[in-house]
Amino acid sequence: MTTSLRSKLAAIALLGGAIFPSAHAAGPVKFGLCYDISKIYVAAVPQVAQAVKDYADLLNLRGGIEGHPIEVTLIDHGNEPQRGIDCYERLKRDGVMVFDFFSTPVSRAVLPRIMQDGNILVQPLVGRGDAVDGEVFKNVFPLAPTYWGQAANIVSYFKKQAKGELQGKKVAFLYLDTPFGREPIPVFEALKRLERFDFQTFPFPVPGNDQSAAFAQIRRFQPDWVVLWSFSPLNPISFREMQRNGIPLERMVTVNWINEVDINNFGAAAAKGLKRSAVVSGGAEHPLVQDILRELYDKGKGNGDRKLVADSYYNTGLAVYSSVFEGVRHAVKSQGWPLTPEKIRKGMYSLKNYDAKGFMPPITVTPQDHGGGGRTRIDMWDGSKWVPQTPWIADYTGLVNTLVKANSAEFAKANK
Known part of the structure; x- marks a missing residue:
């Protein structure tokens, strides 16, 4: 090959790379899981984390989020608020904008920093129940029914x-x-x-x-x-x-x-x-769970014990993060790269009757309601x-919303 031909091929490769960047060149979307995986919540949280990482890996096999790879960092805080704060500060420096602490005391401890920094807090089934009030807790997304x-x-x-x-x-x-x-x-x-x-x-x-x-x-x-x-x-x-x-x-x-x-x-x-x-469908019959088993665990690429896949806690993590990743996908698709917490917040409002194809109750996230509607059902063993035993329902919503608003108003007053 002549020097002239080498130069032309190099120029074409350089031009092609500029026009058609590889998926690996795209910046990652980073998620921080500061979880208790060693002390109080060990009966549930490891399965939740396993599900989140499995789903991230599955999506990455399919091109990530609009071409951007998903990076999930898991750090143990042992249900200790100060360790949770340290985890938050560390991951914030690493460019993480979406955080999840899966602990009520830790979520409450980190909440003031989240609100001050404007980052996104995913808070399913823990933390403040009134955080479903999006008008007060603008960057907190429980994405699940309150207690x-x-x-x-x-x-x-x-x-x-x-x-x-x-x-x-x-x-x-x-x-x-x-x-x-x-x-x-x-x-x-x-x-x-x-x-x-x-x-x-x-x-x-x-x-x-x-x-x-x-x-x-x-x-x-x-x-x-x-x-x-x-x-x-x-x-x-x-x-x-x-x-x-x-x-x-x-x-x-x-x-x-x-x-x-x-x-x-x-x-x-x-x-x-x-x-x-x-708060989520049980069992392994859903296509999403089957995809994870087939594309990850059958190939030895799962993030934990195969026997825990489709456990109720595993499915809870899978349901929550199907919503999170879908909201972020809408943020990238509609608002472009690079992501910001504000773009992610707006992306969450694209979740309208989203149920991951029947895997969970349909949720609709609005600027007023960050819980998604509060639907649950009764299951029987x-x-x-x-x-x-029932369809997905949300009842006595006026009474519940009154309690939510009363508590969030007290928070807003105390944190002016």
Whole structure:
């Protein structure tokens, strides 16, 4: 090859690279997961992180987000607020604009910095319940129902089961005595006055292993329904106490924090009839989960134990981040590169009845509502899998929104 020909080919290659940049040359979209993967939330958070990284890898195999590769950085904060703040500051310096802490105390600790810096906080099922108010928390996106909304939807289910009349029915609220456990009580109290049912609370102390005193009181109360507000490893203890006290498990509805591991630790057959407040579809049948299994795990490229794929917590992470990545995709497509937090915020408002093709309740994000609509449904364990008992619903929304606005107004007043 002559020197002249080499020069011409080099010039063509250089020109082609300028006109047709490779996908690898495109700047990455960076996401920061500062999670508790070692202490309090180890029963759930590792599966959530596994799902996020799996979905990022799947999308990267398909070209990323509008040609930009996804980078997910996972750092352990051990549920310690200061470590969460340190993680935030470190990743912020690395160019991350979208953060997720999956911890109420850590999310609350980092919130002032997020709001001051204008970065994006993804906050599903943790943190401040009133953060769904987008007019106050402009850069916070829960993208999931609040615990207040879950409580309201559970009462709506009870009302339908009682053929529209709750007066005289008894509802027992069994909960871990922490801020998380106490959070939905104002909604239950308000609905008790509205629907005229008998409502009593039954706390059990941290760490939650001894629930016998609470159940002795519940047995005397003789409730029509028991609502359990607890967290994964404590759930089988509650189920055994139900059994020991002769209360049919069919009368119990749990908050969303229950998964197949909990069921198996109690006994899959024995748990038949148990119900939960669901925020995502269960099981591995959905095409998105099947794609991950086929394109990653069948090729030895998964980010964790294959047996945890399609676990309820795995599916929760997959559902949330299908929304996050879709919102960012719209931001890049409609507003162009480079991304900014403001572009991402506006991109989230493109999520209209988005359900990842039936994988989750349809969410619509607006400048007023960053939760997406607050829909949940009741699922029942049939001995081998979760079976939907209701459609996705959001009920008593006026009451819930009043509580949200009252709390967010207090926050706004205190943070002028």
